Amino acid sequence: MNLLLSFIWVALTGSMYYSNFLFGFLLGFFILWIMNRNEVDQRYFYRVPKTIGFVFYFLYEMIMANIHVAYDVITPRHFSKPGIVRFPMEAKTDLEIHLLSTVISMTPGTLILDISEDRKSLFIHVMYLKSKDDFITQIQNGFEKRLLEVLR
Structure with a gap:
């Protein structure tokens, strides 16, 4: 509408x-x-601002990752510290898992390798891995939290 x-x-x-x-x-x-102020179902009016916030967060993260990768490519010294991280997901449905994995893969420097058999974890290749715990916390509090707020 x-x-x-x-x-x-x-x-x-x-x-x-x-x-x-x-x-x-x-x-x-x-x-x-x-x-619709007096209606019981007000989900739309909460989801639209959260969706707009998620889009801006994703664009910010993508731009910062592009700058980081471009800086590493341009400079003679390489700063990459590749690693594979097992990321425990809160996402349950096929749509949530697919969108989360797509958003993570679209950010330069990260790539989804596989989903675990029990569909509770993602295996992510990270190009610039300083700390596994920091990376997991960043994805949980960033992409996953914001995406699930939009979808649920």
């Missing part, structure tokens, strides 16, 4: 710009929020 309101806004204004679509989306979100 929010996307439909955004497209209606763009059609009414006749301006096909991203900024106009974004304004229409925010306006539609506000209208839907006002109309």
Whole structure:
């Protein structure tokens, strides 16, 4: 419904710009929020801000990882310390596991090697591994926590 309101806004204004679509989306979100304030199911109004926050977090992490890898490639000394980490997941469903593994793999310097037989762990190849515990904590408090907030 929010996307439909955004497209209606763009059609009414006749301006096909991203900024106009974004304004229409925010306006539609506000209208839907006002109309559904007293409804029992308010999940949409919590998920949209969390989704936007997750997208910005992912973009930040991806840019920082790209800079880190590019710096390592450009400089004559190599800073890589590769390692394989067994990451215990809280993700349970196929969608959660797939999205988590995709997001981790899209970040430069990490690659998903395998999923355990019991589907409770990911095996991740990390290009810059300083500490396994720090890496696991970073993924748990970063990607996994934010992704599960969006999906659950």
